[in-house]
Amino acid sequence: MKILMLGWELPPHNSGGLGVACLNLSRALASEGADIDFVVPYTADHSDIDFMKVVSALKLDPLFRYGMGAYDSQKIEEVIIPDASEQKLISIRDVQAKYCDFINEYLMEFKPDVVHAHDWLTFEAGILAKKNYGLPLVAHVHATEFDRSGMNGGNPVVHAIEYEGLVMADKIIAVSKATKKIIHDRYGIPWDKIDVAYNSLDEDFVTSDYSFKADHYKYIEAMKRLGYTVVSTVGRFTIQKGLSHMMHAAARAISKEPKLLFVFAGDGEEREQLMQLAADLHISNNVIFTGFVRGQRLRDIYEISDIFVMSSVSEPFGLTALEAAHHGNVLILTKQSGVAEVLKSVMEYDFWDEEKLADEIVAVSKSGALKSTLQDGISREYLKISWDDIAKKCIQVYNEVSKHKRNNF
Amino acid sequence: MRAICLYLHVHQPYRVRAYSIFNVARDHNYWNTDFYSKQSNERIFKKVAEKSYHPMFDLIEGNIKRFPDFKVSMSITGTWLEQAEEWDPSLIEQVRRMVATGQVEIIGETYYHSLAFFHNREEFESQVARHQSRIQELFGFKTRVFRDTEFAYNDELGAWLDNEGFNKFGFRGMLTEGWDKVLGWRSPNHVYRAPGAVNTRLLLKNYRLSDDIAFRFSDRGWKEWPLTVDKYQNWLDMDCLRGNLINLFMDFETFGENQWADTGIFEFMNCLIERWLSVYENKFVTCSEALELEEPADEVSMPQTVTWADTERDLSAWAGNSMQEEAENILYGMRSEILETGDQRLIEDWRRLTTSDHPYYMCTKYWNDGDVHAYFSPYDSPYDAFMYFMNAIRDLQYRLLNDKKKRNLS
Structure with a gap:
């Protein structure tokens, strides 16, 4: 089966989980026999990928990709990228327009069975493929604009594109029931049109050699030896992540158990506000900001941490929770996180319930039995969903929608 | 004579409310919470009272009046009694009326429905004593037969029963699970005794026939669904070939709560009682009467703790x-x-x-x-x-x- 994947990024040129998910999904699909052309909006060397054809839609340098991250939908009108070929500055909207032009041309030659578009970034190109070439469209939703805006408004342009893509798609794949519910409730899409395919851990993350590099976080290690429990969170510091609730909960927990160290790993627009808040709550001494981390340093944080908190107001899936589980962390997740739907050996709370989060952190730090029961349980659960299962689900969806393929074009 | 020994277990715990670390040392109320919260003992008790306690007590009392040969044994925990006294005292009154007829026997157990036997023998005995005296106060009835929480039993408890249980509390017997792994080829339809026991005997649950009602009755995936009185009567007749005492032991809440009224469980039970008693040689017996039906058929030894829970029947x-x-x-x-x-x-x-x-x-x-x-x-x-x-x-x-x-x- 020939698939045209409309993507925005692939590792190592990724700004977040979207690229990782796309790569793993495509790899699993290819081993199920799918023949994939994967389109990205930049030009870079992806010669290490041998299971599919990576196609560049624009001659952009991937360096600029970081500036137009898939998640920064608030900045879409901002002028951020110098276009080397045309000697002028362009925005994400311009990139999307050119991406569409490219797809329109590409489909003159390439005749796929299904077009699979990932998030609002490529929905317009997907719609175009459907309108102009009669191709069945699968819209894969990794996050909605409602999630990105912490369920507060969001960018109307993005909403409009998202809505049109969802309406035009023959079938929608959501990364969790929570996301399915948002698509249904907020965009009024029929329940039956949406399938759920969860994410799984990055295969490279699971298989690659890793050993803790002791000199990265010497201070944290020293504190651990003094009996401190390390509580970490990893992600972009945006309203979606609910971090100010977590900071308040940290203060409450510290009032009951002073030997707690909170590690906020990441960066984003809320960073200064969070630092200010830690100071206002008089817990700066117990809170560590690491800045943006990736690779070895990120894994070292997981490794050194005892408890991982996902405090999101709305989290379509939440891959970092699986990564933390891989490193033996106890997980505390908001009930609003998609990943909580597939894990049972976790503690849960509502994102606004600061007292419950504090209670849970204190309970785990005070009880070895609770900690070990949760660790044992999660170690058996976190790999339960495999990319193969997810690929099988996608192929089922492809088979369903390929009935809609129209040949009179 | 063929006899059914019907025994029902009546219990409600005091659930701990969402008692947070911020309540600790400030507020010593662990039990009472907002009526609509998940852990509200009052709400749960009232709900189960309406769905199960009232209709089933009425059914039992009605049959007691109709049939002098209808007998029931019940164990009622102290924590249930306290909640009933607070939120629905008419239930206590009704039990008192039923006990007074002599057709209902109350079974002894730990007041708090605890597993104290496995942790602290002194605590265990003091809870058994408290239960016995509370039942005496409320119903004017002295418990003679014992059951431990969750039907937990092992040889050590059997030995306790035959010594302290008999000497201090006057217990003549005890109920527990009739688990195949213990019984082997033997049938639960006889009276048994613990190894070396001279004062006390054991009654073993006929778990197949009990669970047909307690767990499978409304299971539409079960190949015997729907369970009719005809069919069940037939199974009872067949099972009597293995011994004439059928021990149907189950949770009281089977009726109305685990099996909802709309499954037909009440009609089934009403009809079953009448049907069983319509045969000349059939009777219902209390646990005390069951113990005296025959001499113990054999000794059964349970070195490992047995309970009535899950497929493992252990304390896990x-x-x-x-x-x-x-x-x-x-x-x-x-x-x-x-x-x-x-x-x-x-x-x-x-x-x-x-x-x-x-x-x-x-x-x-x-x-x-x-x-x-x-x-x-x-x-x-x-x-x-x-x-x-x-x-x-x-x-x-x-x-x-x-x-x-x-x-x-x-």
């Missing part, structure tokens, strides 16, 4: 993970200090925490499959159950400290 639902072990060890480890205070409210709070439902809510055995453990839990997860329980323990520890300070001052 209460002591299967480290949270449960830690919680129980810390709890029972506090006992002597708690009793030393002589503070009745403190002692009462501590004893309510010995109820076996608390560790049951912390069971992770089937948590992943979202089965009965999850269904019967008032908490979001076993981890929450543990957290709130441990917070209550911390508060008890705080009260202990305070008490010591006070006593040192005076």
